[in-house]
Amino acid sequence: MSTTGTAARPLPAGHPDETRLDRAGMPHMLRFGFLGLLLVMTAVGLESNILTPHMVDVLGSPEATISSIITGHSVAVLIASYLGGSLSDLFGPRRVMAIGAAIFLVFQVLFLISLSAGSLEMAAVTYFLRGFGFPMFAFAFIVWVNITAPPERNSTAIGWFYVMYTGGLPTLGSLVAIGAIPTFGGGRAGETGAMWLAAVLVAAGFLISWFGIKDARGSQRIAPAGESAAQVLTAGLRLTFTNRKVAMGFLIRLINTAPQFGMFIMLPAVISTTLGWGQSRWLAMTVAVYATNILVNAVFGAIGDRWGWRRTVKWFGIAGSAIGLLLWWYVPHMVPAGSTWGYIASVVAGCIFGCLLAGFVPMGAIMPALAPNHRGAAIAMYTTAAGGATFLGSAVVAIVFNIAAGLGWDDFTRNSVVVWTFVALYACAFAMIRHLKVPEDEAKEKYGRLFGRRAAPVTTSPADA
Numbered sequence: 001m002s003t004t005g006t007a008a009r010p011l012p013a014g015h016p017d018e019t020r021l022d023r024a025g026m027p028h029m030l031r032f033g034f035l036g037l038l039l040v041m042t043a044v045g046l047e048s049n050i051l052t053p054h055m056v057d058v059l060g061s062p063e064a065t066i067s068s069i070i071t072g073h074s075v076a077v078l079i080a081s082y083l084g085g086s087l088s089d090l091f092g093p094r095r096v097m098a099i100g101a102a103i104f105l106v107f108q109v110l111f112l113i114s115l116s117a118g119s120l121e122m123a124a125v126t127y128f129l130r131g132f133g134f135p136m137f138a139f140a141f142i143v144w145v146n147i148t149a150p151p152e153r154n155s156t157a158i159g160w161f162y163v164m165y166t167g168g169l170p171t172l173g174s175l176v177a178i179g180a181i182p183t184f185g186g187g188r189a190g191e192t193g194a195m196w197l198a199a200v201l202v203a204a205g206f207l208i209s210w211f212g213i214k215d216a217r218g219s220q221r222i223a224p225a226g227e228s229a230a231q232v233l234t235a236g237l238r239l240t241f242t243n244r245k246v247a248m249g250f251l252i253r254l255i256n257t258a259p260q261f262g263m264f265i266m267l268p269a270v271i272s273t274t275l276g277w278g279q280s281r282w283l284a285m286t287v288a289v290y291a292t293n294i295l296v297n298a299v300f301g302a303i304g305d306r307w308g309w310r311r312t313v314k315w316f317g318i319a320g321s322a323i324g325l326l327l328w329w330y331v332p333h334m335v336p337a338g339s340t341w342g343y344i345a346s347v348v349a350g351c352i353f354g355c356l357l358a359g360f361v362p363m364g365a366i367m368p369a370l371a372p373n374h375r376g377a378a379i380a381m382y383t384t385a386a387g388g389a390t391f392l393g394s395a396v397v398a399i400v401f402n403i404a405a406g407l408g409w410d411d412f413t414r415n416s417v418v419v420w421t422f423v424a425l426y427a428c429a430f431a432m433i434r435h436l437k438v439p440e441d442e443a444k445e446k447y448g449r450l451f452g453r454r455a456a457p458v459t460t461s462p463a464d465a
Contacts (some may be wrong), residue, residue, distance in 0.1 A: 010027060029215050059120050074390070075128075084096060171291065252429045293357055309440075311445055316358075
Protein backbone atom coordinates (compact mmCIF):
# COMPACT_ATOMS: atom_id res chain seq x y z
CA MET A 1 0.00 0.00 0.00
CA SER A 2 1.38 3.40 -0.96
CA THR A 3 1.14 6.66 0.89
CA THR A 4 -0.27 8.71 -2.01
CA GLY A 5 1.16 11.90 -3.37
CA THR A 6 2.27 15.13 -1.76
CA ALA A 7 0.90 17.60 -4.26
CA ALA A 8 -2.23 18.45 -2.38
CA ARG A 9 -1.68 20.47 0.77
CA PRO A 10 -4.14 21.92 3.29
CA LEU A 11 -5.11 25.51 2.50
CA PRO A 12 -5.35 28.33 5.04
CA ALA A 13 -8.78 29.87 5.55
CA GLY A 14 -9.50 32.48 2.88
CA HIS A 15 -7.05 31.08 0.29
CA PRO A 16 -8.35 31.81 -3.24
CA ASP A 17 -8.10 28.11 -4.17
CA GLU A 18 -10.48 27.01 -1.42
CA THR A 19 -13.46 24.97 -2.62
CA ARG A 20 -17.05 25.19 -1.43
CA LEU A 21 -16.40 22.27 0.90
CA ASP A 22 -13.44 24.10 2.45
CA ARG A 23 -15.54 27.18 3.02
CA ALA A 24 -18.30 25.03 4.54
CA GLY A 25 -15.77 23.73 7.08
CA MET A 26 -15.10 20.27 5.62
CA PRO A 27 -11.49 20.09 4.35
CA HIS A 28 -11.79 19.32 0.65
CA MET A 29 -8.68 17.14 0.63
CA LEU A 30 -10.26 14.87 3.27
CA ARG A 31 -13.68 14.62 1.59
CA PHE A 32 -13.25 10.93 0.73
CA GLY A 33 -12.28 10.24 4.33
CA PHE A 34 -15.59 11.67 5.52
CA LEU A 35 -17.41 9.45 3.02
CA GLY A 36 -15.39 6.44 4.13
CA LEU A 37 -16.18 7.20 7.78
CA LEU A 38 -19.91 7.34 6.97
CA LEU A 39 -19.75 3.90 5.33
CA VAL A 40 -17.77 2.35 8.20
CA MET A 41 -20.11 3.73 10.86
CA THR A 42 -23.12 2.63 8.80
CA ALA A 43 -21.69 -0.89 8.92
CA VAL A 44 -21.36 -0.69 12.72
CA GLY A 45 -24.87 0.73 13.05
CA LEU A 46 -26.32 -1.90 10.72
CA GLU A 47 -26.05 -4.61 13.36
CA SER A 48 -26.46 -2.47 16.49
CA ASN A 49 -30.18 -3.20 16.88
CA ILE A 50 -30.19 -6.84 15.75
CA LEU A 51 -27.06 -8.40 17.25
CA THR A 52 -28.27 -9.40 20.72
CA PRO A 53 -31.43 -11.27 19.61
CA HIS A 54 -29.53 -12.76 16.67
CA MET A 55 -26.80 -14.18 18.93
CA VAL A 56 -29.39 -15.51 21.40
CA ASP A 57 -31.15 -17.27 18.53
CA VAL A 58 -28.07 -18.61 16.78
CA LEU A 59 -26.05 -19.66 19.82
CA GLY A 60 -28.99 -20.75 21.97
CA SER A 61 -27.52 -18.88 24.95
CA PRO A 62 -29.41 -16.78 27.51
CA GLU A 63 -29.54 -13.03 27.02
CA ALA A 64 -27.43 -12.47 30.15
CA THR A 65 -24.55 -14.45 28.59
CA ILE A 66 -24.80 -12.51 25.32
CA SER A 67 -24.87 -9.24 27.27
CA SER A 68 -21.57 -10.23 28.89
CA ILE A 69 -20.04 -10.79 25.44
CA ILE A 70 -21.25 -7.37 24.31
CA THR A 71 -19.83 -5.81 27.48
CA GLY A 72 -16.44 -7.33 26.61
CA HIS A 73 -16.74 -5.79 23.16
CA SER A 74 -17.44 -2.40 24.82
CA VAL A 75 -14.21 -2.71 26.82
CA ALA A 76 -12.29 -3.26 23.59
CA VAL A 77 -13.98 -0.21 22.06
CA LEU A 78 -12.94 1.91 25.05
CA ILE A 79 -9.29 0.79 24.80
CA ALA A 80 -9.26 1.32 21.04
CA SER A 81 -10.74 4.81 21.48
CA TYR A 82 -7.49 5.72 23.24
CA LEU A 83 -5.24 3.84 20.83
CA GLY A 84 -6.75 5.55 17.79
CA GLY A 85 -5.29 8.89 18.87
CA SER A 86 -2.06 7.78 20.51
CA LEU A 87 -1.03 5.47 17.65
CA SER A 88 -1.78 8.27 15.18
CA ASP A 89 0.75 10.41 17.03
CA LEU A 90 3.31 7.65 16.58
CA PHE A 91 2.64 6.31 13.05
CA GLY A 92 0.32 8.86 11.43
CA PRO A 93 -3.46 8.47 11.08
CA ARG A 94 -3.39 6.78 7.66
CA ARG A 95 -1.71 3.62 8.94
CA VAL A 96 -3.91 3.48 12.04
CA MET A 97 -7.04 3.73 9.90
CA ALA A 98 -5.73 0.81 7.82
CA ILE A 99 -5.04 -1.23 10.96
CA GLY A 100 -8.53 -0.51 12.30
CA ALA A 101 -10.21 -1.53 9.05
CA ALA A 102 -8.12 -4.70 8.82
CA ILE A 103 -8.98 -5.70 12.40
CA PHE A 104 -12.68 -5.20 11.75
CA LEU A 105 -12.68 -7.18 8.51
CA VAL A 106 -10.60 -10.13 9.76
CA PHE A 107 -12.49 -10.58 12.99
CA GLN A 108 -15.89 -9.87 11.47
CA VAL A 109 -15.35 -12.81 9.14
CA LEU A 110 -14.12 -15.01 12.00
CA PHE A 111 -17.03 -13.85 14.17
CA LEU A 112 -19.59 -14.78 11.53
CA ILE A 113 -17.90 -18.17 11.03
CA SER A 114 -18.06 -18.69 14.82
CA LEU A 115 -21.78 -17.93 14.80
CA SER A 116 -22.43 -20.32 11.92
CA ALA A 117 -20.51 -23.02 13.81
CA GLY A 118 -22.49 -22.31 16.99
CA SER A 119 -19.32 -21.72 19.04
CA LEU A 120 -20.05 -19.42 21.98
CA GLU A 121 -16.39 -19.25 23.06
CA MET A 122 -15.06 -18.34 19.60
CA ALA A 123 -17.86 -15.82 19.11
CA ALA A 124 -16.92 -14.13 22.39
CA VAL A 125 -13.20 -13.96 21.50
CA THR A 126 -13.66 -12.77 17.92
CA TYR A 127 -16.31 -10.18 18.82
CA PHE A 128 -14.06 -8.81 21.57
CA LEU A 129 -11.12 -8.46 19.16
CA ARG A 130 -13.35 -6.94 16.49
CA GLY A 131 -14.14 -4.17 18.96
CA PHE A 132 -10.66 -2.72 18.37
CA GLY A 133 -11.48 -2.06 14.71
CA PHE A 134 -13.89 0.78 14.10
CA PRO A 135 -12.69 3.11 16.93
CA MET A 136 -9.13 2.99 15.59
CA PHE A 137 -10.38 3.83 12.10
CA ALA A 138 -12.74 6.61 13.22
CA PHE A 139 -10.61 8.27 15.87
CA ALA A 140 -7.45 8.17 13.79
CA PHE A 141 -9.42 10.07 11.16
CA ILE A 142 -10.49 12.74 13.69
CA VAL A 143 -6.76 13.32 14.36
CA TRP A 144 -6.25 13.77 10.62
CA VAL A 145 -9.14 16.23 10.51
CA ASN A 146 -7.67 18.19 13.40
CA ILE A 147 -4.21 18.58 11.89
CA THR A 148 -5.66 19.52 8.48
CA ALA A 149 -8.47 22.00 9.19
CA PRO A 150 -7.34 25.62 9.68
CA PRO A 151 -7.87 26.96 13.22
CA GLU A 152 -10.59 29.28 11.94
CA ARG A 153 -12.67 26.25 10.89
CA ASN A 154 -11.44 23.49 13.17
CA SER A 155 -14.62 23.28 15.22
CA THR A 156 -16.78 23.12 12.10
CA ALA A 157 -14.65 20.30 10.72
CA ILE A 158 -15.10 18.36 13.98
CA GLY A 159 -18.83 18.97 13.62
CA TRP A 160 -18.77 17.38 10.15
CA PHE A 161 -16.90 14.41 11.63
CA TYR A 162 -19.75 13.83 14.06
CA VAL A 163 -22.35 14.30 11.34
CA MET A 164 -20.80 11.31 9.55
CA TYR A 165 -20.11 9.33 12.73
CA THR A 166 -23.61 9.57 14.20
CA GLY A 167 -25.21 9.63 10.78
CA GLY A 168 -23.93 6.10 10.27
CA LEU A 169 -24.28 4.87 13.87
CA PRO A 170 -27.13 4.32 14.50
CA THR A 171 -29.23 6.28 12.00
CA LEU A 172 -28.25 5.21 8.48
CA GLY A 173 -27.12 1.80 9.74
CA SER A 174 -30.59 1.08 11.13
CA LEU A 175 -32.21 2.14 7.86
CA VAL A 176 -29.88 -0.11 5.85
CA ALA A 177 -30.70 -3.01 8.17
CA ILE A 178 -34.42 -2.49 7.56
CA GLY A 179 -33.85 -2.99 3.83
CA ALA A 180 -31.05 -5.56 3.97
CA ILE A 181 -32.66 -8.17 6.24
CA PRO A 182 -35.65 -8.92 3.97
CA THR A 183 -33.39 -8.69 0.90
CA PHE A 184 -31.28 -11.56 2.26
CA GLY A 185 -34.33 -13.67 3.03
CA GLY A 186 -35.49 -12.36 6.40
CA GLY A 187 -35.17 -14.02 9.80
CA ARG A 188 -31.87 -15.57 10.82
CA ALA A 189 -30.59 -15.79 7.24
CA GLY A 190 -31.47 -12.15 6.57
CA GLU A 191 -29.66 -10.99 9.69
CA THR A 192 -26.59 -13.03 8.79
CA GLY A 193 -26.61 -11.56 5.29
CA ALA A 194 -26.88 -8.06 6.73
CA MET A 195 -23.80 -8.66 8.89
CA TRP A 196 -21.83 -9.87 5.85
CA LEU A 197 -22.95 -6.65 4.15
CA ALA A 198 -21.42 -4.75 7.09
CA ALA A 199 -18.02 -6.21 6.18
CA VAL A 200 -18.48 -5.08 2.57
CA LEU A 201 -19.34 -1.55 3.70
CA VAL A 202 -16.21 -1.37 5.90
CA ALA A 203 -14.04 -2.57 3.03
CA ALA A 204 -15.61 0.03 0.72
CA GLY A 205 -15.19 2.80 3.31
CA PHE A 206 -11.53 1.94 3.84
CA LEU A 207 -10.72 1.77 0.11
CA ILE A 208 -12.45 5.08 -0.58
CA SER A 209 -10.49 6.73 2.24
CA TRP A 210 -7.16 5.10 1.40
CA PHE A 211 -7.13 5.94 -2.30
CA GLY A 212 -9.19 9.13 -2.10
CA ILE A 213 -7.20 11.17 0.43
CA LYS A 214 -4.13 12.80 -1.12
CA ASP A 215 -2.19 14.03 1.89
CA ALA A 216 1.22 12.55 2.68
CA ARG A 217 1.18 14.05 6.18
CA GLY A 218 -1.30 11.35 7.15
CA SER A 219 1.53 8.83 6.95
CA GLN A 220 3.94 10.88 9.07
CA ARG A 221 4.61 10.86 12.78
CA ILE A 222 2.88 13.72 14.58
CA ALA A 223 4.52 13.49 18.01
CA PRO A 224 7.84 15.27 18.71
CA ALA A 225 10.79 13.40 17.18
CA GLY A 226 12.74 12.95 20.41
CA GLU A 227 10.09 10.92 22.24
CA SER A 228 10.23 7.13 22.46
CA ALA A 229 7.33 4.92 21.39
CA ALA A 230 6.46 4.25 25.03
CA GLN A 231 6.41 7.98 25.78
CA VAL A 232 4.15 8.67 22.82
CA LEU A 233 1.73 5.84 23.64
CA THR A 234 1.40 6.91 27.27
CA ALA A 235 1.34 10.64 26.52
CA GLY A 236 -2.44 10.88 26.84
CA LEU A 237 -2.45 9.35 30.31
CA ARG A 238 0.53 11.45 31.39
CA LEU A 239 -1.12 14.60 30.05
CA THR A 240 -4.27 13.90 32.03
CA PHE A 241 -2.33 13.57 35.28
CA THR A 242 0.15 16.40 34.68
CA ASN A 243 -1.84 18.97 32.68
CA ARG A 244 -4.74 20.32 34.72
CA LYS A 245 -6.50 21.73 31.66
CA VAL A 246 -6.38 18.42 29.78
CA ALA A 247 -7.78 16.69 32.87
CA MET A 248 -10.67 19.17 33.02
CA GLY A 249 -11.29 18.77 29.30
CA PHE A 250 -11.42 15.00 29.80
CA LEU A 251 -13.96 15.39 32.60
CA ILE A 252 -16.13 17.81 30.59
CA ARG A 253 -16.24 15.37 27.65
CA LEU A 254 -17.01 12.55 30.09
CA ILE A 255 -19.99 14.52 31.44
CA ASN A 256 -21.11 15.61 27.95
CA THR A 257 -23.19 12.59 26.87
CA ALA A 258 -23.47 10.73 30.20
CA PRO A 259 -27.06 12.04 30.73
CA GLN A 260 -28.02 10.76 27.28
CA PHE A 261 -27.05 7.20 28.18
CA GLY A 262 -28.64 7.53 31.61
CA MET A 263 -31.94 8.69 30.13
CA PHE A 264 -31.93 5.81 27.66
CA ILE A 265 -31.83 3.44 30.64
CA MET A 266 -34.53 5.24 32.61
CA LEU A 267 -36.95 6.73 30.05
CA PRO A 268 -38.11 3.71 28.00
CA ALA A 269 -40.35 2.32 30.76
CA VAL A 270 -41.55 5.81 31.73
CA ILE A 271 -42.57 6.86 28.22
CA SER A 272 -43.91 3.54 26.97
CA THR A 273 -45.57 2.16 30.13
CA THR A 274 -45.93 4.70 32.93
CA LEU A 275 -47.13 7.51 30.66
CA GLY A 276 -48.88 5.15 28.26
CA TRP A 277 -47.43 6.10 24.89
CA GLY A 278 -46.17 2.61 24.01
CA GLN A 279 -42.86 1.20 22.83
CA SER A 280 -43.21 2.29 19.20
CA ARG A 281 -43.64 5.93 20.19
CA TRP A 282 -40.65 5.72 22.52
CA LEU A 283 -38.55 4.39 19.65
CA ALA A 284 -39.83 7.15 17.39
CA MET A 285 -38.86 9.70 20.05
CA THR A 286 -35.29 8.38 20.20
CA VAL A 287 -35.00 8.57 16.40
CA ALA A 288 -36.16 12.19 16.50
CA VAL A 289 -33.68 13.09 19.25
CA TYR A 290 -30.75 11.45 17.41
CA ALA A 291 -31.75 12.95 14.06
CA THR A 292 -31.91 16.45 15.56
CA ASN A 293 -28.44 16.02 17.03
CA ILE A 294 -27.03 14.85 13.69
CA LEU A 295 -28.53 17.79 11.80
CA VAL A 296 -26.97 20.44 14.05
CA ASN A 297 -23.51 19.00 14.80
CA ALA A 298 -21.89 20.96 11.97
CA VAL A 299 -24.01 24.02 12.80
CA PHE A 300 -22.67 24.24 16.35
CA GLY A 301 -19.18 23.59 15.03
CA ALA A 302 -19.59 26.66 12.84
CA ILE A 303 -21.02 28.66 15.75
CA GLY A 304 -17.93 27.73 17.75
CA ASP A 305 -15.63 28.96 15.00
CA ARG A 306 -17.58 32.22 14.75
CA TRP A 307 -18.48 32.99 18.37
CA GLY A 308 -15.75 31.14 20.27
CA TRP A 309 -15.19 27.47 21.06
CA ARG A 310 -15.28 27.89 24.82
CA ARG A 311 -18.31 30.19 24.83
CA THR A 312 -20.27 27.79 22.60
CA VAL A 313 -19.54 24.84 24.89
CA LYS A 314 -20.32 26.89 28.00
CA TRP A 315 -23.68 28.37 26.99
CA PHE A 316 -25.06 26.00 24.39
CA GLY A 317 -23.41 22.70 25.32
CA ILE A 318 -23.39 22.85 29.12
CA ALA A 319 -26.09 25.33 30.17
CA GLY A 320 -28.30 24.50 27.18
CA SER A 321 -28.07 20.73 27.68
CA ALA A 322 -28.92 21.09 31.38
CA ILE A 323 -32.07 23.03 30.50
CA GLY A 324 -32.92 20.61 27.68
CA LEU A 325 -32.49 17.63 30.00
CA LEU A 326 -34.91 19.12 32.54
CA LEU A 327 -37.43 19.79 29.75
CA TRP A 328 -37.12 16.22 28.45
CA TRP A 329 -37.87 14.86 31.92
CA TYR A 330 -40.56 17.23 33.19
CA VAL A 331 -42.57 18.06 30.03
CA PRO A 332 -43.85 14.45 29.59
CA HIS A 333 -45.08 14.58 33.20
CA MET A 334 -46.77 17.97 32.76
CA VAL A 335 -48.93 16.97 29.77
CA PRO A 336 -51.87 14.54 29.81
CA ALA A 337 -50.49 10.96 29.83
CA GLY A 338 -51.17 9.13 26.59
CA SER A 339 -52.37 12.24 24.71
CA THR A 340 -51.20 12.87 21.16
CA TRP A 341 -50.43 16.55 21.65
CA GLY A 342 -48.66 15.72 24.91
CA TYR A 343 -46.50 13.20 23.09
CA ILE A 344 -45.60 15.77 20.43
CA ALA A 345 -44.66 18.28 23.13
CA SER A 346 -42.51 15.62 24.81
CA VAL A 347 -40.73 14.82 21.54
CA VAL A 348 -40.02 18.53 21.02
CA ALA A 349 -38.54 18.70 24.54
CA GLY A 350 -36.31 15.71 23.77
CA CYS A 351 -35.20 17.27 20.49
CA ILE A 352 -34.22 20.47 22.34
CA PHE A 353 -31.90 18.35 24.47
CA GLY A 354 -30.57 16.53 21.38
CA CYS A 355 -29.99 19.84 19.62
CA LEU A 356 -28.16 21.57 22.47
CA LEU A 357 -26.07 18.46 23.16
CA ALA A 358 -24.32 19.34 19.88
CA GLY A 359 -23.06 22.50 21.60
CA PHE A 360 -20.24 20.34 22.98
CA VAL A 361 -18.79 19.82 19.46
CA PRO A 362 -16.06 22.50 19.86
CA MET A 363 -14.52 20.40 22.67
CA GLY A 364 -13.01 18.37 19.81
CA ALA A 365 -11.08 21.51 18.80
CA ILE A 366 -10.27 22.67 22.33
CA MET A 367 -8.72 19.41 23.57
CA PRO A 368 -5.84 19.15 21.03
CA ALA A 369 -5.24 22.90 21.33
CA LEU A 370 -4.56 22.37 25.04
CA ALA A 371 -1.56 20.18 24.13
CA PRO A 372 -0.29 21.34 20.69
CA ASN A 373 2.79 19.08 20.83
CA HIS A 374 0.68 16.00 21.57
CA ARG A 375 -2.47 16.55 19.56
CA GLY A 376 -3.08 12.86 18.98
CA ALA A 377 -2.62 12.11 22.69
CA ALA A 378 -5.07 14.86 23.66
CA ILE A 379 -7.62 13.54 21.16
CA ALA A 380 -7.01 10.05 22.55
CA MET A 381 -8.20 11.26 25.95
CA TYR A 382 -11.12 13.09 24.32
CA THR A 383 -12.29 9.93 22.55
CA THR A 384 -11.65 7.80 25.64
CA ALA A 385 -13.89 10.15 27.61
CA ALA A 386 -16.55 9.76 24.92
CA GLY A 387 -16.48 6.00 25.51
CA GLY A 388 -16.42 6.47 29.28
CA ALA A 389 -19.60 8.56 29.15
CA THR A 390 -21.57 5.34 28.66
CA PHE A 391 -20.16 4.00 31.92
CA LEU A 392 -20.73 7.26 33.84
CA GLY A 393 -24.34 7.52 32.67
CA SER A 394 -25.19 3.98 33.67
CA ALA A 395 -23.25 4.28 36.95
CA VAL A 396 -25.24 7.35 38.04
CA VAL A 397 -28.50 5.51 37.37
CA ALA A 398 -27.31 2.39 39.22
CA ILE A 399 -26.12 4.33 42.28
CA VAL A 400 -29.28 6.44 42.60
CA PHE A 401 -31.54 3.43 42.05
CA ASN A 402 -29.78 1.51 44.83
CA ILE A 403 -30.04 4.47 47.21
CA ALA A 404 -33.71 4.87 46.32
CA ALA A 405 -34.37 1.21 47.05
CA GLY A 406 -32.85 1.60 50.50
CA LEU A 407 -34.77 4.81 51.30
CA GLY A 408 -38.07 3.68 49.82
CA TRP A 409 -38.46 6.51 47.26
CA ASP A 410 -41.25 6.26 44.68
CA ASP A 411 -40.29 5.95 41.00
CA PHE A 412 -40.86 9.62 40.11
CA THR A 413 -38.71 10.87 43.00
CA ARG A 414 -35.98 8.35 42.22
CA ASN A 415 -35.90 9.25 38.52
CA SER A 416 -36.00 12.99 39.28
CA VAL A 417 -32.95 12.59 41.53
CA VAL A 418 -31.14 10.92 38.61
CA VAL A 419 -31.94 13.90 36.37
CA TRP A 420 -30.83 16.47 38.96
CA THR A 421 -27.61 14.50 39.53
CA PHE A 422 -26.82 14.94 35.84
CA VAL A 423 -27.68 18.65 36.11
CA ALA A 424 -25.21 18.89 39.01
CA LEU A 425 -22.54 17.28 36.81
CA TYR A 426 -23.28 19.89 34.14
CA ALA A 427 -22.80 22.55 36.82
CA CYS A 428 -19.33 21.09 37.51
CA ALA A 429 -18.54 21.25 33.78
CA PHE A 430 -19.77 24.88 33.72
CA ALA A 431 -17.26 25.72 36.45
CA MET A 432 -14.39 23.93 34.69
CA ILE A 433 -14.87 25.28 31.15
CA ARG A 434 -13.80 28.81 32.20
CA HIS A 435 -10.25 27.50 32.67
CA LEU A 436 -9.87 26.05 29.17
CA LYS A 437 -8.52 29.10 27.37
CA VAL A 438 -6.42 28.36 24.27
CA PRO A 439 -4.63 30.86 21.96
CA GLU A 440 -6.56 29.74 18.87
CA ASP A 441 -9.81 30.73 20.57
CA GLU A 442 -8.86 34.10 22.04
CA ALA A 443 -9.59 36.14 18.90
CA LYS A 444 -12.88 34.32 18.39
CA GLU A 445 -14.02 35.21 21.88
CA LYS A 446 -12.78 38.80 21.57
CA TYR A 447 -14.18 39.63 18.14
CA GLY A 448 -16.79 36.94 17.48
CA ARG A 449 -20.48 37.81 17.25
CA LEU A 450 -23.30 35.28 17.39
CA PHE A 451 -25.35 37.47 15.03
CA GLY A 452 -24.24 40.04 12.49
CA ARG A 453 -20.71 40.81 11.34
CA ARG A 454 -17.60 40.28 13.44
CA ALA A 455 -16.38 43.26 15.40
CA ALA A 456 -12.91 42.68 13.91
CA PRO A 457 -11.28 39.92 11.85
CA VAL A 458 -10.25 36.72 13.61
CA THR A 459 -7.32 36.36 11.21
CA THR A 460 -5.69 38.47 8.55
CA SER A 461 -6.65 36.07 5.78
CA PRO A 462 -8.52 37.46 2.75
CA ALA A 463 -11.75 35.76 3.75
CA ASP A 464 -11.83 37.56 7.09
CA ALA A 465 -10.59 40.92 5.95
